[in-house]
Amino acid sequence: MNKAYIVLIFLLILAGIGLLVLPERDHPEEATPRELLSDLRNPSRFISTDRVAEMLIDKDPTLVLVDVRDMYDYLDFSLPGAHSIPLEEILLYYWVDSLSFEKSKVVLFSNSDIRAEQAWMLLQRQNHKNIHVMKGGLNQWFETIIRPTAPPETASDDEIDLYQFRKGASVYFTGGTAAIEQEIEGEAVTVTRRKKTQVVEGGC
Amino acid sequence: MIDRSKKYANPYLSGFLLGIILLATFYITGRGLGASGAVKSTVVAAVNAVSHTHADNSAYYSKFISDDHHPMSNWLVFEVLGVLAGAFLSGAIAGRLKLKVEHGPRITYKSRLVWAGVGGVLFGFGSQLGRGCTSGAALSGMANLSLAGFLAMLTIFGGGYLFAYFFRKLWLS
Amino acid sequence: MTGPLIPMGVIGQGWDLVIALLIGIAFGFVLESAGFSSSRKLAGVFYGYDFTVLRVFFTAAITAMVGLLYFGYMGWIDLSAIYINQTYLWAVLAGGVIMGLGFITGGYCPGTSLTGVAIGKIDAMVFTGGMFIGILFFSEAFSLFESLYYGHYLGPVKVYEVLGISSGLFAMLLIIVAIAAFIITAWLQKRIVKVEK
Numbered sequence: 001m002n003k004a005y006i007v008l009i010f011l012l013i014l015a016g017i018g019l020l021v022l023p024e025r026d027h028p029e030e031a032t033p034r035e036l037l038s039d040l041r042n043p044s045r046f047i048s049t050d051r052v053a054e055m056l057i058d059k060d061p062t063l064v065l066v067d068v069r070d071m072y073d074y075l076d077f078s079l080p081g082a083h084s085i086p087l088e089e090i091l092l093y094y095w096v097d098s099l100s101f102e103k104s105k106v107v108l109f110s111n112s113d114i115r116a117e118q119a120w121m122l123l124q125r126q127n128h129k130n131i132h133v134m135k136g137g138l139n140q141w142f143e144t145i146i147r148p149t150a151p152p153e154t155a156s157d158d159e160i161d162l163y164q165f166r167k168g169a170s171v172y173f174t175g176g177t178a179a180i181e182q183e184i185e186g187e188a189v190t191v192t193r194r195k196k197t198q199v200v201e202g203g204c
Numbered sequence: 205m206i207d208r209s210k211k212y213a214n215p216y217l218s219g220f221l222l223g224i225i226l227l228a229t230f231y232i233t234g235r236g237l238g239a240s241g242a243v244k245s246t247v248v249a250a251v252n253a254v255s256h257t258h259a260d261n262s263a264y265y266s267k268f269i270s271d272d273h274h275p276m277s278n279w280l281v282f283e284v285l286g287v288l289a290g291a292f293l294s295g296a297i298a299g300r301l302k303l304k305v306e307h308g309p310r311i312t313y314k315s316r317l318v319w320a321g322v323g324g325v326l327f328g329f330g331s332q333l334g335r336g337c338t339s340g341a342a343l344s345g346m347a348n349l350s351l352a353g354f355l356a357m358l359t360i361f362g363g364g365y366l367f368a369y370f371f372r373k374l375w376l377s
Numbered sequence: 378m379t380g381p382l383i384p385m386g387v388i389g390q391g392w393d394l395v396i397a398l399l400i401g402i403a404f405g406f407v408l409e410s411a412g413f414s415s416s417r418k419l420a421g422v423f424y425g426y427d428f429t430v431l432r433v434f435f436t437a438a439i440t441a442m443v444g445l446l447y448f449g450y451m452g453w454i455d456l457s458a459i460y461i462n463q464t465y466l467w468a469v470l471a472g473g474v475i476m477g478l479g480f481i482t483g484g485y486c487p488g489t490s491l492t493g494v495a496i497g498k499i500d501a502m503v504f505t506g507g508m509f510i511g512i513l514f515f516s517e518a519f520s521l522f523e524s525l526y527y528g529h530y531l532g533p534v535k536v537y538e539v540l541g542i543s544s545g546l547f548a549m550l551l552i553i554v555a556i557a558a559f560i561i562t563a564w565l566q567k568r569i570v571k572v573e574k
Contacts, residue, residue: 008216009556015443016549022450212418215432216559218411222433223440225403230445231453232388232396234381235460237404239488240512243505247512264519279397286401287408287488288495294409295496303497306416320416320500323483324490324507325514327476331487332515333526334472335465338480339488343434345462347441349544351536352462355469357438360486361422363477368423371481375420 031125039124046135047107049144050162053169055105056080064099064106068119079109079141080173090119096128109134109141145169211298226347233279236344240331242284244268249275308375319374334359380454405492414492416484416500423481425569428562435555439548446548461533468526483507 031039039045055063056079065082067074074084085095087110100106108116108123108131116133123131134141143149148166151159229237248268252259252275259265268275295301307316331337334356336345342360345353382388388396411433412418421427449456480486485493485504493501515522537547 005216012439012552012556015447016552019443019446019450019545019548020543022545212412212429213407213410215411215429216436218407219433219436220440221407222404222411222437223444225400225407226437226441227444227448229400230441230459231380231448232382232400233393234384234458237400237488239486239491240508243487243508244512247509247516251513251516262516262519263523264516277394279393282394282397283401283404284491286398286403287405287491288401289398290402290405290407291409291414291492291495292405293402294406295414295492298410300409300414300496303499305499307500308417316500317503319482320484320503321507323479323481323485324504324509325511326479326507327483327486327504328479328508328511328513329515330472330475330477330479330511331508332472332512333522334469334476336462337476337488338434338486341462341469343438344441346438347445348459348461349442349445349535349537349547350462350464351531351534351539352464352469354536355464355466356462356473357434359470359473360476360480363474364423364481365477366474367478367481372424374482375417375484376424376426 031127036121036124040121045120045132047105047132048135049141050165050169052079052107052109052134052141053145053166053173057169057172062104064104066099066106066108066119067110068108068115069110073111077138079138082109087115087119090122091126096123096126096131100128100130103130105130105132107132107134110137112137112139146174211300223347226344230344230347235279236340236347237283238280238336238340238344239284239287240328240337241278241280241340243328244332245276245278245281308373309377310373316374319371379452380448381458384458385455404488405495408489409492409496413489414496414498414501416493416498416504419486419489420481420484425562425565428566431558431562435558439552439555442551443548446544461535463533464531465527466529466531468528471525479511 052063052065054060063081065079067078067082067084068087068090070086070088071084074082074086078084083095083099096106106128108119110116110119113133113136116137120131120133136143145166148163148170151163155163226237229235245268248259248265251262251265252269259269292301305313305316307313311319327337331341334341335352336342336356338357338360341356342353343357345356347353379385380387383390383393383396408414412429413433418427419430422430445454445456445459448454476486483490483504485501487505487508490501490504490508494505519526535544537544540547542550
């Protein structure tokens with residue numbers, strides 16, 4: 001009996017030494033408030049609705065869209081390919097690790113920025129990298145992509161191109177029906193503008 | 205006579221098996237074991253059945269009542285049902301099934317029953333205050349290295365030792 | 378397949394109660410076969426004539442603790458996802474002492490009293506009945522104890538954090554304490570039983 005106990009005691013001590021010596025693989029360090037503040041002030045987490053639209057149209061595989069609104073809003077309408085992970089559950093499962101991969105861009109969105117920002121903050125605290133927020137959320141999505149407002153006549157080429165892009169995106173995402181009216185309007189405006197620029201050039 | 209029944213398992217082996225069971229419980233459910241919680245659920249269910257409004261209004265009972273499910277439909281209650289079954293099985297195998305009042309040689313069985321009741325009341329009360337008993341607060345609490353677990357263990361056993369002298373007649377020969 | 382399995386979604390929630398039952402059966406079996414259905418055996422730890430409680434308890438706590446730490450190191454379980462007991466300082470201290478008194482007078486604790494009930498110990502049944510009353514009393518008179526119950530909340534703090542050491546060091550120290558306790562109490566029990574006889 002005694003020998004068996006001595007062996008067991010030895011094994012127990014060995015186990016203890018093992019724990020003492022092995023590097024502690026605690027849960028990854030949480031970001032400090034200072035780090036969070038500096039990240040907060042850095043606007044690089046924002047990704048524009050245009051960029052998201054672009055990535056969706058290009059079928060960019062690094063894009064991971066996450067809708068942080070509640071499930072009912074998600075079922076009503078959401079962005080194509082978006083995952084539904086409500087804010088309340090954002091810390092629950094280890095979805096970030098399972099959805100994201102090297103070079104992936106996880107983009108959080110909600111109706112406006114608020115909930116997406118809150119979710120971002122919570123995830124940032126856990127030191128996840130590459131989490132973005134779609135600036136303006138779905139409200140902005142509607143204003144820029146689905147129903148883009150035509151830029152004023154004095155707009156720069158860039159703005160015109162952007163508008164063109166948005167119009168195209170609108171067609172892509174809504175299947176063309178809603179966009180038709182706008183197309184006609186848009187074309188009319190464009191034509192006018194071009195004439196004007198030509199006139200200016202001619203003046204030289 | 206102290207029961208030195210050879211039919212009892214080696215305590216270190218039992219402890220090891222218990223540790224494995226506890227480890228498995230944490231691994232599967234993310235929580236430890238418990239016992240007093242199930243008795244508490246029974247109390248909550250009973251009070252709720254007798255007077256739902258009283259239970260709802262109470263600052264304490266209301267914490268454990270939810271619209272979704274019956275207060276007794278929870279993990280601990282099922283675990284405890286299992287404990288009863290498992291203990292019965294073990295007792296049956298070892299031939300220990302017997303209706304009796306176990307008591308120390310210096311007291312009567314009636315005395316024992318009174319003190320058992322007193323002990324139960326105290327333990328029931330203490331387990332609510334301490335948010336657990338030896339299985340839930342102390343044992344599981346030590347396994348997950350929580351401060352509360354160690355404090356519970358130290359105070360429960362410390363308390364026992366503190367008062368042991370005064371109750372020696374209950375146990376010693 | 379990282380644990381804890383049910384919170385991580387590896388096993389469905391529906392299995393929860395079935396697993397509870399199975400674990401309970403194992404728990405009850407081990408407790409009873411260790412002798413915990415006997416109040417005299419349990420009380421023995423306080424008088425030195427039977428240290429079974431200490432042996433089983435300490436061994437179980439260390440086995441599970443060391444197991445959890447190794448599982449965590451191997452990545453088999455996410456230690457930050459398991460439940461850590463909340464520390465409400467005055468409540469746990471007061472509750473613990475009261476439970477200690479209950480232990481020495483009743484000779485049982487809730488888990489063991491159930492094993493006693495299962496094999497027919499009437500004193501265990503009375504103990505369990507007493508628990509019902511004790512809980513009832515606490516709940517009804519809750520407003521009296523509310524401030525004690527919620528007082529001095531420290532959060533789910535870990536014991537080694539409070540001591541300012543690593544979990545590994547704490548585990549090692551506890552193992553050493555346990556081994557010392559086993560050796561000393563074995564010696565003590567022999568002496569006390571000699572005296573008792």
